[in-house]
Amino acid sequence: MKKKINNKTSLIAYLIANGISVPHYCYHNDLSIAGNCRVCLVELKNSMKPVVSCATNARVALQNSSVYHDSALVKKARENILEFLLLNHPLDCPICDQGGDCDLQDQSLFFGFTKRRFYKFKRIVSDKELGPIVKTVMTRCIHCTRCVRFAAEIAGTEELGVFGRGSASEIGTYIDKVLTTELSGNIIDLCPVGSFTSKKFSRQKLK
Incomplete structure:
Protein backbone atom coordinates (compact mmCIF):
# COMPACT_ATOMS: atom_id res chain seq x y z
CA MET A 1 0.00 0.00 0.00
CA LYS A 2 1.44 3.34 -1.02
CA LYS A 3 2.04 5.96 1.66
CA LYS A 4 0.40 9.38 1.39
CA ILE A 5 2.53 12.28 0.20
CA ASN A 6 2.50 15.77 1.66
CA ASN A 7 3.97 18.84 -0.01
CA LYS A 8 7.28 18.53 1.87
CA THR A 9 7.97 14.81 1.42
CA SER A 10 11.23 14.10 -0.37
CA LEU A 11 11.33 11.43 -3.03
CA ILE A 12 13.76 9.28 -1.07
CA ALA A 13 11.53 9.39 2.02
CA TYR A 14 8.56 8.30 -0.10
CA LEU A 15 10.50 5.42 -1.67
CA ILE A 16 11.83 4.17 1.67
CA ALA A 17 8.37 4.42 3.25
CA ASN A 18 7.08 2.15 0.49
CA GLY A 19 9.73 -0.49 1.11
CA ILE A 20 12.11 0.47 -1.71
CA SER A 21 15.78 0.35 -0.76
CA VAL A 22 17.71 3.46 -1.80
CA PRO A 23 21.37 3.76 -0.75
CA HIS A 24 22.21 7.01 1.02
CA TYR A 25 24.81 8.48 3.33
CA CYS A 26 24.10 12.18 3.84
CA TYR A 27 20.30 11.83 4.10
CA HIS A 28 18.68 11.46 7.49
CA ASN A 29 14.97 11.79 8.17
CA ASP A 30 15.46 14.16 11.12
CA LEU A 31 18.07 16.42 9.52
CA SER A 32 17.95 19.03 6.78
CA ILE A 33 18.69 18.03 3.19
CA ALA A 34 22.31 18.38 2.09
CA GLY A 35 22.59 16.31 -1.10
CA ASN A 36 26.32 15.75 -0.61
CA CYS A 37 26.87 12.06 -1.25
CA ARG A 38 24.81 11.81 -4.49
CA VAL A 39 24.35 8.04 -4.03
CA CYS A 40 20.54 8.25 -3.83
CA LEU A 41 20.24 8.96 -7.56
CA VAL A 42 17.07 7.84 -9.33
CA GLU A 43 15.92 8.14 -12.92
CA LEU A 44 12.89 10.16 -14.01
CA LYS A 45 11.17 9.42 -17.29
CA ASN A 46 12.25 11.84 -20.06
CA SER A 47 14.94 13.32 -17.80
CA MET A 48 18.35 13.92 -19.36
CA LYS A 49 20.23 12.59 -16.32
CA PRO A 50 19.56 10.98 -12.93
CA VAL A 51 18.36 13.23 -10.11
CA VAL A 52 19.18 13.26 -6.40
CA SER A 53 16.11 11.79 -4.71
CA CYS A 54 16.71 13.39 -1.30
CA ALA A 55 16.52 16.88 -2.84
CA THR A 56 13.55 16.10 -5.12
CA ASN A 57 9.97 16.68 -4.04
CA ALA A 58 8.02 13.43 -4.22
CA ARG A 59 4.68 14.98 -5.19
CA VAL A 60 6.18 16.98 -8.06
CA ALA A 61 8.24 14.03 -9.34
CA LEU A 62 5.38 11.53 -9.29
CA GLN A 63 2.87 13.94 -10.84
CA ASN A 64 5.10 14.88 -13.77
CA SER A 65 7.07 11.69 -14.41
CA SER A 66 7.67 8.01 -13.71
CA VAL A 67 10.44 7.08 -11.26
CA TYR A 68 12.96 4.27 -11.87
CA HIS A 69 15.09 3.37 -8.86
CA ASP A 70 16.90 0.29 -10.22
CA SER A 71 17.43 0.94 -13.93
CA ALA A 72 20.74 0.30 -15.68
CA LEU A 73 21.43 4.05 -15.79
CA VAL A 74 20.83 4.42 -12.04
CA LYS A 75 23.07 1.47 -11.18
CA LYS A 76 25.90 2.77 -13.36
CA ALA A 77 25.58 6.28 -11.94
CA ARG A 78 25.66 4.98 -8.36
CA GLU A 79 28.67 2.83 -9.17
CA ASN A 80 30.57 5.85 -10.48
CA ILE A 81 29.64 7.97 -7.46
CA LEU A 82 30.70 5.19 -5.10
CA GLU A 83 34.05 4.93 -6.85
CA PHE A 84 34.71 8.60 -6.11
CA LEU A 85 33.61 8.18 -2.48
CA LEU A 86 36.15 5.36 -2.14
Missing part, protein backbone atom coordinates in the same frame (compact mmCIF):
# COMPACT_ATOMS: atom_id res chain seq x y z
CA LEU A 87 38.87 7.41 -3.82
CA ASN A 88 40.66 8.26 -0.56
CA HIS A 89 38.90 5.86 1.78
CA PRO A 90 41.31 3.62 3.74
CA LEU A 91 41.25 -0.16 3.36
CA ASP A 92 40.85 -0.76 7.10
CA CYS A 93 37.52 -2.59 7.22
CA PRO A 94 38.90 -5.45 9.41
CA ILE A 95 39.84 -3.02 12.22
CA CYS A 96 37.18 -0.37 11.62
CA ASP A 97 34.62 0.00 14.42
CA GLN A 98 31.93 0.35 11.75
CA GLY A 99 33.05 -2.81 9.92
CA GLY A 100 30.18 -5.23 9.33
CA ASP A 101 27.61 -2.48 9.88
CA CYS A 102 28.73 0.00 7.23
CA ASP A 103 26.61 1.05 4.26
CA LEU A 104 29.70 2.09 2.33
CA GLN A 105 31.21 -1.36 2.84
CA ASP A 106 27.97 -3.04 1.79
CA GLN A 107 27.71 -0.98 -1.39
CA SER A 108 31.35 -1.56 -2.33
CA LEU A 109 30.84 -5.31 -1.92
CA PHE A 110 27.65 -5.09 -4.00
CA PHE A 111 29.43 -3.39 -6.89
CA GLY A 112 32.61 -5.41 -6.39
CA PHE A 113 35.35 -2.84 -6.94
CA THR A 114 38.66 -4.52 -7.74
CA LYS A 115 40.63 -1.86 -9.60
CA ARG A 116 41.82 1.72 -9.31
CA ARG A 117 41.48 4.16 -12.16
CA PHE A 118 42.10 7.69 -10.89
CA TYR A 119 44.73 7.62 -8.18
CA LYS A 120 47.95 6.13 -6.92
CA PHE A 121 48.15 7.66 -3.46
CA LYS A 122 45.34 8.21 -0.98
CA ARG A 123 44.81 11.59 0.64
CA ILE A 124 45.84 11.82 4.30
CA VAL A 125 43.75 13.85 6.75
CA SER A 126 44.92 14.41 10.31
CA ASP A 127 42.67 13.26 13.14
CA LYS A 128 40.94 15.86 15.30
CA GLU A 129 40.86 16.11 19.08
CA LEU A 130 37.18 16.52 19.96
CA GLY A 131 37.16 15.78 23.68
CA PRO A 132 36.83 12.78 26.02
CA ILE A 133 33.99 10.99 24.20
CA VAL A 134 34.57 11.08 20.45
CA LYS A 135 37.56 9.49 18.74
CA THR A 136 38.19 10.54 15.12
CA VAL A 137 39.61 8.73 12.12
CA MET A 138 39.25 11.47 9.53
CA THR A 139 40.67 9.53 6.58
CA ARG A 140 37.36 7.59 6.58
CA CYS A 141 35.23 10.73 6.29
CA ILE A 142 33.13 11.08 3.10
CA HIS A 143 31.88 14.60 3.97
CA CYS A 144 28.23 13.64 4.35
CA THR A 145 27.95 16.46 6.98
CA ARG A 146 25.50 14.53 9.15
CA CYS A 147 27.59 15.47 12.20
CA VAL A 148 27.67 19.16 11.23
CA ARG A 149 23.91 19.35 10.73
CA PHE A 150 23.21 17.40 13.93
CA ALA A 151 25.39 19.76 15.98
CA ALA A 152 23.68 22.84 14.53
CA GLU A 153 20.07 21.63 14.26
CA ILE A 154 19.62 19.14 17.12
CA ALA A 155 22.30 19.85 19.70
CA GLY A 156 22.06 23.61 19.11
CA THR A 157 25.80 24.18 19.14
CA GLU A 158 27.59 24.94 15.90
CA GLU A 159 30.88 23.42 17.04
CA LEU A 160 31.55 21.40 13.88
CA GLY A 161 31.86 22.66 10.34
CA VAL A 162 33.37 22.06 6.92
CA PHE A 163 36.48 24.01 6.04
CA GLY A 164 38.59 23.95 2.91
CA ARG A 165 37.32 23.49 -0.63
CA GLY A 166 37.24 20.66 -3.14
CA SER A 167 39.75 17.92 -2.41
CA ALA A 168 41.02 19.90 0.60
CA SER A 169 37.67 19.83 2.43
CA GLU A 170 37.70 18.60 6.02
CA ILE A 171 35.26 18.20 8.89
CA GLY A 172 36.43 19.75 12.11
CA THR A 173 36.34 22.79 14.38
CA TYR A 174 37.34 26.23 13.18
CA ILE A 175 39.19 26.89 16.43
CA ASP A 176 40.71 24.54 19.00
CA LYS A 177 37.47 23.48 20.63
CA VAL A 178 36.16 20.18 21.94
CA LEU A 179 32.64 18.77 21.97
CA THR A 180 31.30 19.45 25.46
CA THR A 181 27.54 19.06 25.00
CA GLU A 182 25.70 16.04 26.37
CA LEU A 183 24.51 15.21 22.86
CA SER A 184 27.97 15.15 21.29
CA GLY A 185 28.29 11.37 21.52
CA ASN A 186 25.33 10.96 19.17
CA ILE A 187 27.48 11.85 16.16
CA ILE A 188 29.13 8.45 16.67
CA ASP A 189 25.85 6.72 15.79
CA LEU A 190 25.05 9.20 13.03
CA CYS A 191 28.32 8.72 11.16
CA PRO A 192 27.75 6.14 8.39
CA VAL A 193 31.41 5.23 7.83
CA GLY A 194 33.09 5.04 11.24
CA SER A 195 34.85 8.39 11.06
CA PHE A 196 33.63 9.11 14.61
CA THR A 197 33.92 6.33 17.17
CA SER A 198 33.81 6.02 20.94
CA LYS A 199 37.12 6.55 22.73
CA LYS A 200 36.06 4.28 25.56
CA PHE A 201 35.04 1.35 23.37
CA SER A 202 37.45 1.77 20.47
CA ARG A 203 38.20 -1.57 18.83
CA GLN A 204 41.75 -0.47 18.05
CA LYS A 205 42.50 -0.28 21.77
CA LEU A 206 41.60 -3.90 22.39
CA LYS A 207 44.53 -6.28 22.81
